[in-house]
Amino acid sequence: MGWAIGAAVGTALGCRATPVVSITGDGSLLMSGQELTVAVQEKLPVIFVVLNDAALGMVKHGQRLAGAEAIGFELPEVDYAAMAQAMGAQGYTIRSPQDFDALDIDAMCERSGPTLLDVHVDPEEVPPIATRMNVLGGSEPGGVA
Secondary structure (H helix, E strand, C coil): CCCHHHHHHHHHHHCCCCCEEEEEEHHHHHHHHHHHHHHHHCCCCEEEEEEECCECHHHHHHHHHHCCCCCCCECCCCCHHHHHHHCCCEEEEECCHHHHHCCCHHHHHHCCCCEEEEEECCCCCCCCCHHHHHHCCCCCCCCCC
16 A cells, blocks of 8 residues: 555656556555655656545455454545645546546656546445455455355
């Protein structure tokens, strides 16, 4: 969770001519999103795809799948596109496939500076976390270990 954003910025610093895409969650952005300012200052071509479900999704779904108490996973509603714009990056809010289709991906890839896509996702969609659950002592959905 705290790794993707900094890793994307570091990768872009190492290879400035190639756009880098970071796919991460809203909890990750709240944890280390200030690194976006480095990408702005260094004019790095990073596209941050933020999966926004207003939750620490891995925690939430892990608790549910393990039958644990639901606690400590909720996040505030944040306009991450506006946050990116306030830091000097481009920011777009994606709520539908049509919003995504309207983006000029080529321009984002050629841009001298970062872009953030605030992608609103279904908060009830369970991510593919079966391996993580097994490591933590849980089980896969449906009770299969």
